[in-house]
Amino acid sequence: MIVRTEITGNDSDNLCRAVVVLPTVSYKNTFELIRTKLPRLPFRFGRTAQVMVDGLALALPDTYSLVHLAAALSALKNSTGDDAMSCYYANNEFEVCVEEDDVTLHDDLAAVLNLPVLLEAGDCLSSAVDEEHVRESDYYRIVVEGVDVEGYYETQALTQTVEEYRPSDGLSGVAFKTVDHAISFRLFTQVVKKDATVVDLALGDAETACYWVKVT
Secondary structure, eight states: OEEEEEEEGGGTTTBOEEEEEEEEEEESOEEEEEEEEOOOOOSBOOEEEEEEETTEEEEEOOBSSHHHHHHHHHTOBOTTSOBOEEEEEETTEEEEEEOSSOEEEOHHHHHHHTOOSEEOTTOEEEEEOOHHHHOOEEEEEEEEESSOBOOOEETTEEOOEEEEEOTTTOOOOOOEEBSSEEEEEEEEEEEEETTSOEEEOBOOTTOEEEEEEEEO
């Protein structure tokens, strides 16, 4: 039997946390996550105060590639509503052309783009950037909530993690079992970054996340 569940960000406080409702009460059944439909892993996570221009501290959203990051930077405006800069990325080269106001990049952003922190008005600069090298996300982690599962120990603690995978690899196919009776449980998806920190995977208001669970 396959149980499918779907949520939107509006349903789940903009998190990938979905309730799996079983048709009958389960006791030590075996479950396998056989398919998911999830938001892409962010290339770089959103941050506040990434760019200073004309007295404004401007944030950047989650971005999903260097091309997307270039578009997000190009969309930034100064205090009069004019473009702050124009940015492009192709063939491992990032280019920025500053408009009429000096632009100051956050130290971390400047390091990612191999650019100076201060970009002076009228400057056009380019740098070599390896997209995969500066990508922040590593893989998805899916944990069970609401019921105990026969998990495994990690750093001397019993974890509820039931799946970890990279988009390029696909799901592991490893099954899991509940310890007690259950009529429902939640699947919660997080992102493990390359630096091993774990953050919640955001889900846009109208964006959907789906999970298909095989029950035997």
